Amino acid sequence: MINVDKIRADFPILKRTVHGKPLVYFDNAATSQTPQVVIDAIVDYYSNYNANIHRGVHTLSQEATDKYEQARIKIQHHFNAKEAYEIILTAGTTDSINRVAAGFASLLNTGDEIIVSALEHHSNIVPWQMLCEKTGTILKVIPMLEDGSLNMEAYHNLLNDKTKLVFCNHVSNALGTVNPIEVIINAAHKVNAAVLIDGAQATPHIKPDVQALNVDFYVASAHKLCGPTGVGMLYGKQEWLEKLPPYQGGGEMIATVTFEKTTYAGLPHKFEAGTPNICGGIAFGAAIDYLNSIGFDEIAAYENELLAYGTQELLKIEGLKIYGTTKDKTAVISFNVNDIHPYDIGSILDKLGIAVRTGHHCAQPIMDFYKIPGTIRASFSFYNTKEEIDVLVAGLKRAVMMLS
Template sequence: MLNIQEIRKDFPILHRKVNGKALIYFDNAATSQTPQQVIDVIVDYYTNYNANIHRGVHSLSQEATDAYEQARIKIQKHFNAKHSHEIIYTAGTTHGINLVANGFSSLLKKGDEIIVSALEHHSNIVPWQMLCERTGATLKVIPMNEKGELILSEFDGLLNEHTKLVFVNHISNALGTINPIEYIIEKAHKAGAAVLVDGAQSCPHLKPDVQALDVDFYVCSAHKICGPTGVGMLYGKEEWLKKLPPYQGGGEMIAEVSFEKTTYAGLPHKFEAGTPNISGGIAFGAALDYMNNLGFDAIAEYENELLVYATEQLEKIEGVKIYGTAKEKTSVISFNVNDIHPYDIGTILDKMGIAVRTGHHCAQPIMDFYKIPGTIRASFMFYNTKDEIDTFITALKKAVMMLS
């Protein structure tokens, strides 16, 4: 069982005031907050062994290299990848998706088909549209229902011998829906297609096992998992990573360079051109340590309590409509109140020290499905409390009264 008050002491930002009010941070689906333990790791790097990695014989470089590669191993073990070289450091989820999309430019042709879902973030739509423009492949979409669930019978009908790739998020950032990726992966593989799963929203709430899932590619960002911004991970099965060409050219990703010919380094360096976010990579490992010390089962149980409680309280407010009522969902609630614009409510809540997200959440096709401009999204993490939800509900009622 989590000791929430003790956990909250780990997060300095939770003790500040916004507009004279104690901060209530309900924008965790956009980025989570960072505990002091992870902040200390970043400070320690820049204070004590700031140096470039893999290239120096001096002590600082070797210390930095060791810490960076040990963090890679932590990430490998966390996601249960078979090899550490199947873990590619990226700048985040979007970078990882674009890396794979770029690689498939040389593997697809006209007549090939790729499938995405209606629940995707723009980062898991736009790169594939660009890929189709480059290759002549066709993009198809798994539709959703009113609850915010994918219609799997429609997915089954989309699969055929021309399907080469399937892309789906593990959890919807806009609605909180947990997608049945095990089913999707199994069906796609039977059709001969590879699968990429966008895990940006799932990794803060559960612990994916990439070998058990048998997924071909899995991507996530550290800043959703109590880590820093600007760093993330692409997991790829070794055989796929060997097939894909490098995404960027430069230092570190080469074996030999001459003006006549360049040969590329092996995995993972083939995809890691240039000086990386070294402190970010090390802190990514520290963030996973922090989360694992809490325990993902305990995190999931507590966050579900928050989800159920907040949903019950919101449903008591006249005029509230919740979007995304899937049977399987995580601690995200998207809603509107009557015909009040989400931005207006979000602005008033901010004046009361409450941070929520408003807009289309980079998931405009979902908003188009519901025929709305956007929603108010409250998203919870393990350091949030029911008392904060009570304050949020009171403030929301006041905002609605002011705007009605």
């Protein structure tokens, strides 16, 4: 069972005030907060062994290299990748997706088809649209249903021998819907299509096993997992990573360079050109350790309590409508109240010290489906409390009264 008071003490930012009010942070789907142990890992790197990795014979370089590669192994074990070199450290989920999309530009042909879901973040839409423009590949969309789930019958009907790739998020950032990725992956593989799963929103709540899922690519960001911004990971099956060409050229990703010919380094360095975010990678490993010390089963159980309580209390507000009502969802509540613009409510909540996200959440097709300009999104984490939800409800009532 989670000791939320003890956990909250690990996060320095939760002690601050905003506009003279205690901070209530419900924007975790955008960025989670950072525990002291991760902050300490960042400070330790810059204070004690700041150096470039993989290239130096001196002590600082070797220490930094060891710490960085240890972090890669921590991430490998967390996601249960078969090999450490199947974990590519990137600048985040968006960067990871773009690396795969750029690689497939040389593998797809005019008339090939790729499938994306209607629930995607723009980061898992736009790179594939760009890929289609380059290659003549056709983009098909799995439609969504009114409750925020995917139309799986339509998905099965889209699959055919022209399908080469399928892209889907594990969890919708806008609605919290947990997608049936096992079904999606297995069905795609029956037509020999590869699958990329965007795990940015799932990994704070779920511990994915990439081997059990049999997924071809899985991507995630550290800053959703109590880690720093600007770092993430791309898991790829070895066979696919060897097929794809490098994303960038430069240092580190080469084996030999002459003016006549360059040969590329093996995995994972083939996809890690240039000096990486060394400190970020090390801190990513520290964040993984921290979350596992709490336990993902415990995190999920507690966050489900928060979701149930938040849903119950918010629905007591007259005129409040929740978008995304599937039973299988993470601790995200996306809603509007009457015809009040979400931005106006969000601005008043901020004055009360309550941080929520408003807008289309980089998922504009979802908002177009519901014919709304956006939503107010309250996203909970394991360091939030039911008392904070009460503060949100009271703040919403005040905002609605002011704006009605």
